[in-house]
Amino acid sequence: MLVNGSHKNVCFFGVVSDEGNHCCTREWINEDSFIWFLKYIKKHHEKFVMLADRATHHFKSKKVMDFVKQNEGRIVLWPFPKRLPELNPMEMGWKSSRKNVTYKLFDNATRMASADFKSCDASQGEFG
Numbered sequence: 001m002l003v004n005g006s007h008k009n010v011c012f013f014g015v016v017s018d019e020g021n022h023c024c025t026r027e028w029i030n031e032d033s034f035i036w037f038l039k040y041i042k043k044h045h046e047k048f049v050m051l052a053d054r055a056t057h058h059f060k061s062k063k064v065m066d067f068v069k070q071n072e073g074r075i076v077l078w079p080f081p082k083r084l085p086e087l088n089p090m091e092m093g094w095k096s097s098r099k100n101v102t103y104k105l106f107d108n109a110t111r112m113a114s115a116d117f118k119s120c121d122a123s124q125g126e127f128g
Contacts, residue, residue: 034058035067046074
């Protein structure tokens with residue numbers, strides 16, 4: 001998402017769980033920011049299974065796979081089936097968040113991210 005006038009990106013990570021949703025922002029989405037997000041979730045959940053889309057930084061990154069292996073028994077990473085985004089509960093969150101920010105002007109990236117967090121029900125959200 002671009003912030004009007006500044007051309008600054010705000011990228012979001014999100015998790016839906018029975019115990020609450022977690023949404024975080026990062027400047028970029030890549031293997032390092034995904035590892036950061038896994039560490040963030042690890043702080044809140046001793047053990048977890050994460051279903052993720054098949055983005056390159058989720059499953060093809062040696063760095064990510066090494067991190068998951070180092071946390072064997074605490075983190076399990078599974079891919080969603082190919083071409084079935086409707087199985088990913090975060091897809092509805094992304095759709096809702098687009099409605100909250102598209103065609104609106106924001107003073108800065110933090111205000112835009114705040115508007116987007118409302119659609120995420122992210123009382124546990126964190127700006128990164």
